[in-house]
Amino acid sequence: MVLQRRLNYGFSGYEVPAVPRASRSPRGRVPIRKKRDDNRIPAIEILACVAGKLLQDAENSSPNAACREEWDNIFENTIKCKQGHHQRYNEDEAKVSKRDPCEQEICKENFTCEFSRVPGLQGHRQSYKVSEFSRAQGNFGFKTNSTSYFADHSRVGRYSSNSVEFFRGHVDRVIETKSEAKLFRPSDKISFAPQTRGFFRGQIDSVTERKYEAKPSIIGTNKSEIFPVKGSLDTLELNLKPPSPVRPESDLKASLFRCRKTCGSYSRRCANAEVDIRDVDENSVCCPQPSRPIPNIVEQSIRNFSTSRQWRGAPNLKGGACRRTDWKRKPAYCNGRPCHTRQRSQRISPYKRRKFFDRIPLPTLDGRFHHKPTFNSPYKRGNGDNCNGANGASSSAAGQQALPKSTSRDCNVKLSIKSFTVPELLIEIPSTATIGSLKRAVMEVVTANLGDGLHVGVILQGKSVRDDNKTLFQTGIYHDDDHRSLGFILEPNHAPISSHPQAEDPHLLSGSRPQDLMRRTTSLTLQPKPSDFSSLPPVMNLHSSVDNNFDVVCSLTDISTNNAMPNSQALFAVPAITMEALPVVPLQQNPRHPEFVQRRTRRPFSVSEVEALVQAVEKFGTGRWRDVKLLAFDSAKHRTYVDLKDKWKTLVHTARISLQQRRGEPVPQQLLDRVLAAHAFWSHHQAKQQSN
DNA sequence: ATTAGGG
DNA sequence: CCCTAAT
Known part of the structure; x- marks a missing residue:
């Protein structure tokens, strides 16, 4: 234990990329040199200041060392900022009230801070949300956007745009992209990842x-739960209050406990909390x-996950075979793993979500699949407290026990x-092919699948x-009144684990007509690891909740019971836990994780496409790709x-x-000549435009 | 959502 | 083809 x-x-050592990305032209047409408002300061600076102080103070004041040790966090901050007048200020002016970080995370507090005496920021208020992202050893950080993100003890990275984050401590590296890495050492000061610059204005x-x-x-x-601000002196004061109206310090633990309980957060703060898994029944x-x-x-x-997971980016990292x-x-470490990163699994930008769901098996939403679900889907959509799928399962089991013998x-x-x-x-088959083929x-x-x-x-x-x-009766299939709760899955005969993901995807039987060959992207990129999702049947097909990705996780997890996986x-406990208590599992x-997203299949341009x-x-020139798309590739859906x-x-x-x-x-030389000519022409054209 | 540009 | 930043 690293106690x-x-x-x-600290606040003196962070690096903020000083040079903004080269100005781009709006819509790429007419480059415009935009003067930066020098008075603006990057949001991350403020965030770093606030969150850093917060953590620092929390760490210094937390009564529970074990807790602190466990709380190797990544904080997430959500900035709400309604004003745009910012001036540079001294980070040391920031002050954060001393609170137990556990409290914040458990309660998922929002807090508001007000810049009281900071020039240019007076009266400015911000509300932040501090939430746990990962309690992996040695990390913390936060971010300000909604795209996907990941971090743990051996890696930290993001896969998001416009994010703001920083890390401390034992972070080994920050992965900027899959091909970029940045090394961090425990002695590092806060470092901001390049390209993670955001300004208060606008985008955040x-x-x-x-x-x-x-x-x-x-x-x-x-x-x-958004707390008012108390300004004070020359400081940026942050008031953090638990949701409970009761404030006394002595009540803190109690309220923490309550909160934990009510939120369904199961924090493990003590090493002795470990319980034999066998003690837990299905x-x-x-x-x-x-x-x-x-x-x-x-x-x-x-x-299970941590022993099986792999990080495919790791070997490519610059700097390092020094993966911890x-x-x-x-x-x-294992014991210290977080048990309730509540939001994480929901956090995905609409874009990422769509991207993900474009690539995983989904029902075609043409109505044919909107028949009754094969089983009672207890999943609720959208409200975050979904994922009761397992509840359904267990209630059935409970019902089974209670089943009267009569x-x-x-x-x-x-x-x-x-x-x-x-x-x-x-x-893919040519239109000239026969029906038979x-x-x-x-x-x-x-059959391949x-x-x-x-x-x-x-x-x-x-x-x-x-x-x-088991008999049907014993299993709970004793009524014919609701066979919607009964479903069938086609699975390969053996070897639920296969290195060939497509071959291991069992497919669902459901109640539509035989002609309804549902389409399915065959390629969830599944890692051929025994204990990961690769053995999970794509039963998510049952649920048409495209935009609630959590449902998918639920169905994925709670349906699969793989005998090859002792644990x-x-x-499958995961889905049974409410949103509030979701672990970082x-x-x-x-599957929402970017690492999980499959690369599109390569589709080389044909000569005619090139033409x-x-x-x-x-x-249209270069820089009007939308027009180009609409003109020449409108029907080619796969060409963006x-x-x-x-x-x-x-x-x-x-x-x-x-x-x-x-x-x-080979592209005909004549075409390439046209390419060069057009390129030269439009480059020149753009340069001319720009100079005007 | 689009565009520019690095990877 | 992917990813991100900036529009």
Whole structure:
């Protein structure tokens, strides 16, 4: 245990990228040199000041060292800023009230600070939300936007735009992008990742708004939890108050406890809180009972993840094979893992979310799939307290226990499976192909995905029923009145774990017509690790809640019960916990995680496409990629304007290099000449425009 | 949402 | 093709 970890940040050592990115032209057409308002200060400076002080004070004052030790956090800050008058100020002027950081995290407090005596900031108020993102060892940080983000003891990174974050302590590195790395040492001061600059004006505001808009419930607070400000002296004073009206310090623990309890946050602050996982039965896993030690289940699942996860970016890092492994597997570390990063798994920008869902199996929303769900979907959408899928499962189990023996045993169970639903399969076939060859192609894809042998899995109320020896009655299938709670999954006959993700995706049977071949992108990028999601059937197909990604996680997790995973049950505790109590479990394998997102398949431009592109660019010039897209590639859904821009870039490059250096399908020289000509022309044109 | 540019 | 910053 690293109990004596020290805070190694300060306010003099942070690096803020000084040079703003080269001015861009609005919409890329007419470059405009915009003068920066020198009086503005980067939001991160203020944030660093505030949050740093907050943490510093908290660490100095927290009565519970073990707690502190455990709270290796990443704080998330949400900035709400309504004014734009900022002047540089001395960071030392910031002062933050001393509070236990645990309190903040558990309660998910919002707080408001007011710049009282800071020149130019007087009267300016900001509300922040401090929330836990990760309690991984040695980290903390925060960010101000809503895009996805990750961090743990061995890596810190982000995958977001316009984010603001910093880290301290044992952070080894910050990954800027997959190809960029920045090393951090424990002695580092706060360092700001380059490219994470935000100004109070404009964008952070909007990002904040978007976040609230996207998921009002994730805020987990209400107006009463936004605390008024008390200005004082020459300081920027921050008042942090727990939601409870009771303030006395002596009440802190009690209120903490209450909060933890009510929020469903299960904080493990003591090392002795570990509980044998065997002590936890299936039901409680899925449905936390008040008396059950849920946090430990969660932790168990965290362990599962942490031992299996991989970070594919790691080997490529500059600076370093020095990935920390020395302490990462220490029990202390495991025990210290967070149990309730509530928002994290919801945090995803609409864009990222869409991006993700574009690539995972989803029901086609054409109505055919809107039949009744195969099982009772207890999932609720949108309000953040969803993820009761496991509740459904456990309640069924509970119902099973309570089932009176007098229930008619000879009552036949009538089931009808009207069709197999095979999720999306991508098939590309020329229009000249015959229907017969199309059928064969479909068959090929299906068999490739399902493998030779099929196994039927049974799902009852969201929970996979693995015990083949149980009777229907024992399992709880004794009425025929609601077979919506019953579902079937097609699975490969064996080896739930396969390195071939497509072959291991069991597919769901559901009640639509046989002709309804549901489409499904076959490629969730699943890591072939035994205990990750790769063994989870895409039962999310049942849920059409496209925009509630948490539902997907729920269904993913609570349905899969893989016998090859001894602790798999622990995994499925996750959805049973309310939003407030969500652990960081999906940190790595979270399908929403950018690491999880599959790269698009490469689709080289054909010569005719190139021709169309050249023609369009000749007409519109470089920098009007939307127009180019609309003109020449409107029907080509897979070609985005970014693609076209990229292709043009490579075309220009290709035209400039020698024939031998070129790769891929050769582009006629004549076309390349046009590329160069158009490029030269429009470059010149742009330069002229700019000078005017 | 678009565009520019680095990777 | 990906990713981010800046519009």
